[in-house]
Amino acid sequence: MQLPPGCTTLNPRAISSLRHLSYQVRVFSVATLTFKVNLNRSINQDHTLFLFYLGFSLFKPCYYPTHIQCWTDWFDRDDPTGSGDWELLSLLRAQNPGKICPNPVDIEARTLSGLTPAAAGDVIYKSDTSTGFICKNQDQKDKKMCSDYRVRFSCHPPFCGLGVCWTKWYDRDDPSGSGDWELLTHLRKENPGQICDNPLYIEATTTDTLTPALSTGDVFHTLNPTEGLVCRMIDQKSGKCRDYRVRFGCPCCD
Structure with a gap:
């Protein structure tokens, strides 16, 4: 799970009751430490804290900044052989569990060389946040194949890519x-x-x-x-x- 800067988490994917709760700590250098928590007398296990902020202070509540536009990592599950390039959201989720938010707010597609679909000259069948991205070879002019695409989705933290x-x-x-x-x-x-x-x-x-x-x-x-x-x-x-x-x-x- 990736976090916005300055935030730490008690592994909220594993603990549903903590899904929206995290803690912020400031230290003199980026570090990793482990501590033990006991919540509601039903959870008593080690959790790893990832510390991303310099400085120092006591623990305090930290909430994900929902006004920030954040992007997932790039995904490329298909190539344009066969009927085309099918970067379907359902299949990307199945192959990358937990890395794409439930309700993406935007999708971006680029060729592997970095071109937009318009710059590549491809006719795109679909590109949206509910289906994903589809480029069909049969829709292209002069019987050419689609370019090979990768996609990413805009989500609110914590569904972001790298730190x-x-x-x-x-x-x-x-x-x-x-x-x-x-x-x-x-x-x-x-x-x-x-x-x-x-x-x-x-x-x-x-x-x-x-x-x-x-x-x-x-x-x-x-x-x-x-x-x-x-x-x-x-x-x-x-x-x-x-x-x-x-x-x-x-x-x-x-």
Whole structure:
């Protein structure tokens, strides 16, 4: 089970009564320790704590940040031989138990070389969070086969991929002109070496009240960890965007 930064858990997959409960601890270095708990006099066993935060403090409640867009690991169960590439959610769940949330909020598909379906020129039969991804060879032009795809799903923590380490906050644009453009490509150019190659999360808040972006009522043209944030004036009922800052969650091994 993967956790948001700073959080630890008492193995909630194994203990249903603790499914939404975890603890936060800050230590001087990342470490692993084991301790014994006795809950409701019915559970008495060792559980491993994974500690992901630097510093120090006492234990305190920690809740998963549901406003953060988080992505699972990439999955590639099929190749385009036969009738096509079938990355069905039901089969991915069966082959990867516990790694995909019950109700994904988004799906992303890329070829193994990193192209979007549109860039690859493929006709996609289905790509949604209830079925998964299907590319049929019979739908392609000039009798060509589908490209080989991998998919990932957007979930709330703790159904994320690797352990996550956060970048600093970035605010490169103001909502003047056409809107607020916090594009990852621009941020990388202006902050060389500070953002990993493959961010897993994006978190965005307003710069004044620190309100989560998804709670502001603004309509976002782009808001994902591979492209960044774009809020366009033209998309808003009020004709204005708030001023946003963003940060990215990167694999801690990067």
